[in-house]
Amino acid sequence: MNTEPDTYFDELATALRATGVPAEQITATVSELRGHLADAGSSPEEEFGPAARFAARLGGTAPTAAEPDGGAETWLWTADIYNDRRLLAHYGDQGWEVEGLDGLGRFRCRRVPGAALRWEYRRELISGKRRAEALDRLTPEGWEMCGEWTVYAYFKRPKAASEGPAGALDTLPARPGRWLFLSRKGKALLAVWAVLVAAMVTVVFFGALDLPPLTVVFAALFGLAGGLIGLKRDAAKGCQG
Incomplete structure (x- = not known):
């Protein structure tokens, strides 16, 4: 059993490359695992298991003729x-x-x-x-x-x-x-947009509210645009609901 960390991580990196993991991701993964191993104070095999098996778990097992991926x-x-x-x-x-x-x-x-x-x-x-x-x-x-x-x-x-x-x-x-x-805020925004669209359709096709159709259309479009801008601002702020 190999207990040398350098040898173990070289084998792990080689196995990860074979599964198609990008080089930058391999470097970051190996660095993180080395830090974890230093804190654990144990050997690589004790902590992670055999390098080839651990690489398969990290990189994802690819389907092969001997091992079909029918259970995915x-x-x-x-x-x-x-x-x-x-x-x-x-x-x-x-x-x-x-x-x-x-x-x-x-x-x-x-x-x-x-x-x-x-x-x-x-x-x-x-x-x-x-x-x-x-x-x-x-x-x-x-x-x-x-x-x-x-x-x-x-x-x-x-x-x-x-x-x-x-x-x-x-x-x-x-x-x-x-x-x-859908979050509560997402449902509320959808409800507002539905009301705006319904009002626009009612005025344009049924002549309700005694308002010029173009006025209602522009008002509805303005409301929709405002909602989209609000969504973008919330996303930029990292809002979660």
Whole structure:
């Protein structure tokens, strides 16, 4: 059994490269694990297990002819900007890895029983020059962009990179039965927008309220635009509901 940390982490890095993990993420992961090992005061094998097996858990097991991926779970869900990060943290702790966002803004998630890890997520504004700045700042820390929606980007990394063995999962909760998660503020905004659209349709098509149709149309559009601006400001402030 190998007990030399340098040899162990060299083997781990080689195994992670073989699973397709980016070099920057490998460097950050190995650095975090070295720090954890120094605090633990034990050997690498005692703390993490064999290097090849631990690398498979960190990098995700790829399906092979001998080991088909038929047991993988998938899940599509969405949330508003007031509760997306809270829910990503919650379900990331249950082993759900975000692989991207679809055209409707739903998170495409996947987990493999027996090889699932805990995941951590963060959301960044990427409008203008913020995109390059966010990538330069987060990539060396092991963060990987896993989806974009309008002016926002979502990043992920396995919790094993920051928590060592605590980032692994032994049991998996059942897949949630819901796909739509709206906060109280999100529901209120949707209700306001629905009222504005209904008023616009009523005036334009039924001539109600004795107001010029263009006046109502512009008022409704102004209200919708104001709501969108408010959403963007809340996201920039990091609001959660």
